[in-house]
Amino acid sequence: MAVNPDTFRDALAQWPSGVTVVTTLADGNWHGMTASSFSSVSADPPLVSVCLLKGIYTHDLIATSGVFGINILAADQTELGKRFAGMIPDITDRFDGVDCHTSETGVPLFDHALAWIDCRVIFEYEGGDHTIFVGEVLDAGNPRKSAPLLYHSRSWGQFADQLPEKAAIADVGITRLETETGVELTVEKAALAAAGVAVSPAEVVVDSRDPATVEAAIAAQAKVGIDRVVLLHAFDPDRHDAVLFAASNLARGGFTEVVLDDTAADANPLVVRQRLVDISVRIKPSVTGVCLRDHAGLGLANALAALKSGVTQFDTALGGMGGLIATEDVLYLMELLNISTGASRAEAVEVAHSLARNLQLPRAVEPRPTWML
DSSP: OOHHHHHHHHTTTTTTTEEEEEEEETTEEEEEEEEEEEEEETTTTTTTEEEEEETSHHHHHHHHHEEEEEEBBBOHHHHHHHHHHHHOOOOOOTTOOEEEOOOHHHHHHHTTSSSSEEEEEEEEEEEEEEEEEEEEEEEEEEOOOOOOEEEETTTEEEOOOOSSBBOOEEOOOOHHOOOOOOOOHHHHHHHHTTTOEEEEEOOOOEETTTTHHHHHHHHHHHHTOOEEEEEEETTTTTOHHHHHHHHHHHHHHTTTTTEOOOTOOOOOOOOHHHHHHHHHHHHHTTTEEEEOOOOOOOOOHHHHHHHHHTEEEEEEEEGGGGBBHHHHHHHHHHTTTTOOOOOHHHHHHHHHHHHHHTTTTTTTOOOOGGGGG
C-alpha cells in the first residue's frame, strides 16, 4: 500500500536543508529558481547533483542547455530565496539588483552568495516525477564566511543559537580610570583579579575608519609583542565590509584576539548579530571579543546577541564607567544563563563600591539593586 502523499510530504518537511538558487542560461537569457534538493556526489572527480520537478520551466531549460549554477544562500538572504521561489509577485525580473558574474559556462553566479558552483551536466537520471541532474564542477567560489540559510518544515531560518558554556570577563574601566586620574589602583586591581575578573591586558588600538592605523598595527605587531587589538567603530552599521576587511587583516597580521569596540554606541542586537556572524568565522583561529556600550538600555541585549553569535570574550567596566556595559551586569547575565565565568559577582560589586567611595567619582559607581547582590 502506497504512503499517503500528504503524509509523505509532511515527513520530508522535517528534514532540514540548505537553500540554493539554481541558475542556467538559455538563448542568451538568465533564468533561476530556488531549490533545496541539492547534494554533493563526488570529490574526485568533483560532481554535484540537483533534483528538479519535470515540467517546470527551469528543468526544461537545464535539460536543453546542459549547464547550471548552484548559489548557496547565506542566513541573511531569505528575501533572495523567496524572490527566486516566486513568492514576491511584484518582482518581474528576479535578477534585478542581484550582483552576478559568470565563469566557465556563462550561467549567473551570485557575487554575495555563501558559495557558488558552476556546472556542466554529464548525467541525467529518472527519479519518478523528478530528474536528477549530475553536474561536473568546472569552477567554484566561497565569497562569504557566514551562517547558511536553512529550510525546515516549510519555514526559512538558520541554526538554533547555542550559548557557550564558559565566557571570560575583562574589566577595562579600572585601567582607563587609573590612566585618566593618575591614581594608582593596585589594591583595587588585585581585588578585582581575586574576584575572578581579569584586568584588561596590554592592547593595540586601531580605527576601522582609518586603514593606515590597521596597517601600522600589523607592521608593529611583531615588534610590540602584543597579541590583542581593539578595533574602534566596529559596529558602525554603514561600514560592514570595511570592518570585516580590517578585522580579517588584523587576524592575518598576527593578532590572536580582535576586540570589536562599540565606540560611538552604534550597536543594536541586529547589527551585533550580523557583524559577529561574518567576522567570527572569517578570523578564526583568532578570538573575537566585544567592548559594548550600555546606551538606551541595550547593553545586555547586545551582550546576549554577542553570546548567541559565539563570542565569549567581553570587555566591561565596573559600574558602567565611561558608558561601557557594567562588569557586574554582565556577570549577572552569565549567572542567569548558567554560563561559567569563574568570577564572583558579589566581590566585583564590592570593588565597584570601594572605587566609588575612595575616589568620589563624579559619575560614581551606584550601588546595585539588592537583586544584583
